[in-house]
Amino acid sequence: MTATGANSLRNGPDDHGRFGLYGGRFVAETLMPLILDLEAAYRKAQVDPEFQAELRDLGEHYTGRPSPLYFAERLTRHLGGAKVYFKREELNHTGSHKLNNCVGQILLAQRMGKTRIIAETGAGQHGVATATVCARFGLPCTVFMGATDVKRQWPNVLRMKMLGAEVRPVTAGAGTLKDAMNEALRDWVTNVETTYYLIGTAAGPHPYPEMVRNFQSVIGEEIKLQHQQAEGRLPDAVVACVGGGSNAIGAFHAFLDDPSVKLYGAEAGGHGIEVENGHAASMTGGRPGVLHGNRTYLLQDADGQILEGHSISAGLDYPGVGPEHSFLHDTRRVTYVPITDNEALEAFQLCTRLEGIIPALESAHAIAEVLKLAPTMGKDETIVLCLSGRGDKDVESVGRYLGLIE
């Protein structure tokens, strides 16, 4: 990691796994020893040149890094303001940024001698990436997925099965990501001796938020370098979608100490932030609480019961967010904005038609923010959008919304 100054925003988390008020290790005692082991193993790997070399090698030859920084010329012209660049994370193997993290964690799981991998998934992108590395490293894999998401992300369910993973639909609650995570935690508590929980986002108990962020930080580091090559300077804005927020923190982290770079996180505004339990914008519409191992902004009622939330995008349909985002929200370093289902759908279509790139519905939320932002900026300014995933998985559900399918 890069050395940082005392006032840096990049110092977190502290020794207790806190980013200010947020983060921590709010887990059952059964898991505590394992989480401490994981942290020790990760600290060792961080300074082990062999681990880092292996990570780089897989990143280059398996994931396909670096991903391109693409100048979206037609979209830029259409918007008439800032130059828009796409960081093409959707071109990674498996079609999203998720593999960056999975490659890192599977190497760690191997080092810890774990023989079974479990994961939760919303849109199925993390499930597919986990099933992929499990196939590549020959480890059995069980993916927990909400029953609602199994239906709306069917192509990814098939991919996981073909890769040899067992997909367990979770019917509790609304059958979405939160419920999948509960069930994964229950499995982990039960099989803690043999099993590694490969969390897909920068949330959960310490050290997961830090570890996942670090594995994803390659996104922002590459943006910095590539933008330097393209424009000879730093970008003026970086935009990413935020569910749990792993692609966003990965894109933002390299820029946290560069105040000239404005950072925007697009949350799932669902039916609209004013609709009770009709969105999944935990920072815009929630308040701090404790769930899934960390303190963070959560959608909850007056009694501290967690709400289900809603988003058209399965990957953003989660009532919480990674703790570092909560910290960056409070410190106002990052501006988090809600994007409605309809705005995301419009952005999805515009990007597809103008650039010939079908984005994931999750990424379409970030594109919608770019559509608002770019026209307000000068033609000499630039925006980098983290195009976190490709939309093949969404064509059916979007087709249904648009009335293209019965």
Added chain:
Amino acid sequence: MTTRIPARFAACAAANRPALVTFVMAGDPDLATAQAILAALPAAGADIIELGMPFSDPMADGPGIQLAGQRALAAGQTLKKTLAMVAEFRKGDDATPIVLMGYYNPIYIFGVEAFIAAARQAGVDGLIVVDLPPEEDEELCIPALAAGLNFIRLTTPTTDDRRLPAVLKNTSGFVYYVSMTGITGATIKSHAAVGEAVKRIKSHTDLPVAVGFGIKTAEDAALIGRDADGVVVGTALCNALGDSLVDGKPTPGTVSAVTGLVASSPRGSGGQRPELRGASLPLAGGLSHRALSARGHRCHMRWANPAARP
């Protein structure tokens, strides 16, 4: 300041039997029925009552307790109502310890200081908060201890000797040993291993050790009770309650479905440690004559089970 918990464990120890700790979910299936169950538990044989604070995302619980929490929440249960249930219970019983058990978020949202004050006021003796390990003691454990509440910690098969002292450090009242790596209501794989673990914990602390998660039958309770100072029954009671409902609504048999099961468990049936079978009836402190005589009848029936013998 001392709570009702040490006195109750001392009384059970004097009677040479493990304490029967019963878990029920506050507000399940509705507030009135849950209040009636709570009131009836001591007479049925509960030595200590764990009252569940329902939470939308009970990560450490199996289906039985998950459903109990969902029923309670659907009926409108809140933490405020749960505290009021304890206050109401205390009007008729000032001896049976009550431990609130649940997850941290509802307490955090209630406000830690306000919660501790309200819990003391209502007559709560201790807290078990599943997702607060020693690493997060500053959150609730230390202020709760300072206010005179017991903070009962879970220890598990993964808590090794190196970690155990840290886990025991701020534990009070009793130690709750989780019988397996798993969720509530799962199956205990080895009773012998549980016994060994209890002995190991007892070598580190003078606190009583109660064992929970996975105690489903009188046999389980009897075997575990040979080494442990208490046995916790929870999922079985929640399931019995659930089975008594018709279309999700309580029936005339709902309260007795829970109390009947409590009464038929070893403690409720007057159960002594198996090796003392046939000796005189235990005289546990603070229990009514009605309760004792009710238990006396069932005593030999249950313990005659050969599987439960030493």
